[in-house]
Amino acid sequence: MxxxxxxEIKESIFSNNDRQADKLREELKNKKTFLLNLMSSPGSGKTTTVLRTIEALKDEMKIGVMEADIDSDVDASLVAKTGAKVIQLHTGGMCHLDADMTKQGLDALEADGLDLVILENVGNLVCPAEFDTGSSKNAMILSVPEGDDKPLKYPLMFSVVDVLLINKIDAMCIFDFDIEKVKERVKKLNPNIKVIPISAKTGEGFDEWIDWLRNEVKAWKE
Amino acid sequence: MHELGVIIEVVKYVEDFAKKNKLTKIDTLVLQIGELSAMIPRYIEACYPAAVDGTMLQDTQLKIEILPANAICRECGSVFNVIQNNKVCPNCKSEVWELLCGREFMIKEIVAY
Structure with missing residues (x-):
């Protein structure tokens, strides 16, 4: 009979991903490649921000971009025009990237020798926050038209990122967007977060953002 | 929709675990899901049959235990459910608290032979 x-198993389902993410981070550290995981809602200006960031840094470092989307390659073809190395990742309906998919993307991009790889995560403020991609640092964009209540609605996203870019500040005058309220709400969730207001369209605030990124890339290589 | 992708990972993990431990049949799989986790138990149950189809877990029952979103108040030390109390300590009305549990998504145990 x-x-x-x-x-008893007592295994966190995220821990498998966390282990893979830590391994990937270590590999990237050894290869001196800085991976920035950039997250935001759809339409927040991620691609425009990426384009301007590449323009600002392309003369001083080798840059690669991974565009993760459920479908299409419109973003990748835009980025390719800047001369940066780019690859489009199709998640096939999945709403986030995990560490394994990120690693596959880096392999396909042939990221060895790059100084900076920007991962444009799927436009979504929910699940990308739950999955460590193995990135060196996490950044997110909140754009003015989305509203100042987003930190209240998506607290996890705001608590896992190292830097928050508040984009489209050139449109601040036509929206009811209280930037001080956002800062206050965000600092409550994440006291160490760096908040940088920018306009990817006009370039306002980019000096501070580029300085931050340049310093992080430098620190990663040490 | 991310439940399917995640549950497929769970099935792979359990199959692997079963092989390593020389288990021949898994009767029940017990998951623990926190109230604040981004996994919705109803959706997990809905996509489970598709995820286990053709695997060793094909006839395995799925059981889900919900873990409460409990926090400890930093002001008065009360432990309370964050969702039921709308993120405010019911004792001292403070909004400064630390989450104790509720974000989990765990494979708790399997019943097997």
């Missing part, structure tokens, strides 16, 4: 037994 077969006897059933209860076997």
């Amino acid at each position: 077969n006897t059933y037994k209860i076997i």
Whole structure:
């Protein structure tokens, strides 16, 4: 007769991903490649921000971009025009990237020798926050038209990122957007977060953002 | 929709675990899901049959235990459920608290032979 037994596993389902992410981070550290995981809602200006960031840094470092989308390659073809190395990742309906998909993307991009790889995560403020991609740092964009209540609605996203870019500040005058309120709400969730107001369209605030990124890339290589 | 992708990972993990431990049949799989986790139990149950189809877990029952979103108040030390109390300590009305549990997504145990 077969006897059933209860076997305790107590394994967090995220821990498998966390282990892969830590391994990937270590590999990237050894290869001196800085991976920035950039997250935001759809339409927040991620691609425009990426384009301007590449323009600002392309003369001083080798840059690669991974565009993760459920479908299409419109973003990748835009980025390719800047001369940066780019690859489009199709998640096939999945709403986030995990560490394994990120690693596959880096392999396909042939990221060895790059100084900076920007991962444009799927436009979504929910699940990308739950999955460590193995990135060196996490950044997110909140754009003015989305509203100043987003930190209240998506607290996890705001608590896992190192830097928050508040984009489209050139449109601030036509929206009811209280930037001080956002800062206050965000600092409550994440006291160490750096908040940088920018306009990817006009370039306002980019000096501070580029300085931050340049310093992080430099620190990563040390 | 990310439940399917995640549950497929769970099935792979359990199959692997079963092989390593020389288990021949898994009767029940027990998951623990926190109230604040981004996994929705109803959706997990809905996509489970598709995820286990053709695997060793094909006839395995799925059981889900919900873990409460409990926090401890930094002001008065009360432990309370964050969702039921709308993120405010019911004792002292403070909004400064630390989450104790509720974000988990765990494979708790399997019943097997």
